[in-house]
Amino acid sequence: MNVPAGWYDDGSGRQRWWDGARWTDAYAPAAGATSSSQPRLEAPTYSSATPAQDTPDAGSRATPILGFIGLGLAVIGTVLACFPVLFVVGAVVLLAGFVVSLIGLFTKNAAKWPSIVGMVVSVVGAVIGVTVLVVSLVLTSSALNDSSPAENAPPATAAPSDTPGSTSESRPTPEEIGASAEEINRSNGLTTYDDMPDFYPCVGQYVYDSELSDESVQLLVDGRDPLESERELATQVITDATLTCDPQG
Template sequence: MSMPAGWYDDGSGRQRWWDGEKWSEHVAPEQSGGAAAAQPPTGPSAPSANGYAAATTGPPSSPDRVAPVLGFVGLGLAVLGTVLACIPVTFVVGVVVLIAAFVVSLVGVLTKNTAKWPSIVGMVLSVIGGVIGTIVTLVIVAATLVGPVPPAVPTSEPPATSTAQPTSPPTSDAVDARPTPEEIAAQFEILAKEGGIVGYEGDPDFYPCMGRFMYDSEVSDESLRLIVQGEDPLETEREIAGEAIKQATLSCQS
């Protein structure tokens, strides 16, 4: 069975080059201590000069390349973080995920014997995703704060017509309105002074209380207007008005 080419022990303790079919004249130089110098990678045993197989030793072969797991994890986190950062409600979560993606991708770059491109792409995307997410979030928030734009109002105004609008006649609501509590109070004070009643002059809240009480009573507006004008209330409401005045006097005495 033919052995692959390499440095092997030729049986004398020296390393000789086996070309795959026969021994060559090339012999590895010995170190000062008598031990053979470091040789190429270890190979299988080759037949020695005296017919015996001899195993050789040499520096360990290069380890196999491993899959860039951290690189792909960092790249996936960068994509997820970019999407989350573009949504205002998940912006903070997206930033945290992007930071984690950058760290994982950096560790993937520093890992030996792995492909570096997924980690490099993850690092770049984590930075770009953070910038894009910040811009998109700011635009959405600004648009929300400004609110919808109202429709444009036409600047041109219709020409004014020369036809004068008739002036509406004044209504009688002000005349027929219920007298205010102040008007009622002032009239009761006048009637009291004309009748010689001076016992309530020391109480400044008495007549305003009377006016408010009569204003809130069941006496009609017309009867109250007659009372304010110094006249008697309607004949049909004289008993009601008299009872209201009596109750107001009792309630407003301090």
């Protein structure tokens, strides 16, 4: 309520002038002294209380503890989710941050912005984490696919042979060439010429008499590709040898 202007006890035992809205710096003279400027009044029954004393602002808000906690969890979860090996842990932390921020959003008399930012960061962090995980998996799969053919796939034109590689520069014998061709065909599942005992010796002799270099012939016997410069010639020689040695053409 409004208190009229006048002299009142301000709580210190002295009379102080109240101008109707706030205390002034004017104090009443000590006992026995007179004051000609302002009348001296008896303090009302409520003089011990400061009139119109400032009260807490009704619009003030409490510290948004839950909002800050949710925001902190969202930031930590985002960092963890960016590491594929920690993605699951980061996802759990992000979920916790989102839930805590959501609860903080409905807390009364508390600022809302930390909760809103925490929810946004949680969603963005989840998207970033999933993106990083997918890219990591794709790159890993691509690297494995690139390395597998080089390490495990047999040569396109011939399967590996158990015949030990020779470092000799001499030309393999027709028997060695024929035996290698037979072994390569069987390893590739080709059994057409198993009932033709003269086929592989014929092929061995044909390749031996060809214009292929000793090195290319040795590579063929070892189950590897011939020299790059003689690949077309080797393909032609093998084709001609098959057509020549196959009784059925």
